[in-house]
Amino acid sequence: MRFTPSAKAQREARHLLGLTFLCAIILGCAGTTKKDSLDNRLNDGHSLPSHWQVKGKLAIRPLSPGDKKNNQTLRFEWSQVSSNYSILFAGPLGFGTMIIEKDANRVTLTRGKKYFVSADSVEELFFQQTGWHLPLSHLRHWVLGQASPDSSFSPIHSPPHNTLNVEEQLASFEQQGWTVQYPKSTWVNTHLMPKKMIVSNDNFKLIIAFKNWQLAPAPELASPPQ
Secondary structure, eight states, X not given: OOOXXXXXXXXXXXXXXXXXXXXXXXXXXXXXXXHHHHHHHHHOOTTSOSEEEEEEXXXXXXXXGGGGGGOEEEEEEEEEETTEEEEEEEOSTTTOEEEEEEETTEEEEXXXXXXXXXXXXXXXXXXXXXXXXXXXXXXXXXXXXXXOTTSOOEEOOSTTOOOOBTTTBOOOEEETTEEEEEEEEEEETTEEEEEEEEEEOSSEEEEEEEEEXXXXXXXXXXXXXX
């Protein structure tokens, strides 16, 4: 004798099948969203403002034993308008105040009453004045929690770097010989922005603390303090 389910049983079975299918779609979309969120944030910044300002502190720690006496902590104020920027660094008496500005293809550095123009790179100009080889061109992207589009990068997925914590942490990665980590992040409007960033290679460790993020568009670069 062939068993025929009742109409009620058939309805319950169809309902259960529908719920199972819906759960599968939701879980699949959730997995895709996390991966896309990671990949998109590292690869491009289309969802991030192109005009922003931030203040903070930059701790420069040479890793060679003989250079540790050259540890330095600087205050900075950074204003970015598309690809142009103005960065003010202020330190102790031995360092003073330095302003780096990029406008179109020209980079200038002002230190005290001296004025320098770089035709090659901001890194070379900064090295000439400080003796530090720092990735200033890439930092423009790294401070936003994304990799620079100018070269390839490798996401970090293994401990001790917690690469993806959607609620609290931005993705860590390696680029151009530097490891970029974001131990602390904060929400600014609808954007997850770095609150603390650590950038390191074999020679230097940079610890950057951010405060007063402003992501609103600005008509022009902020004028340096007089």
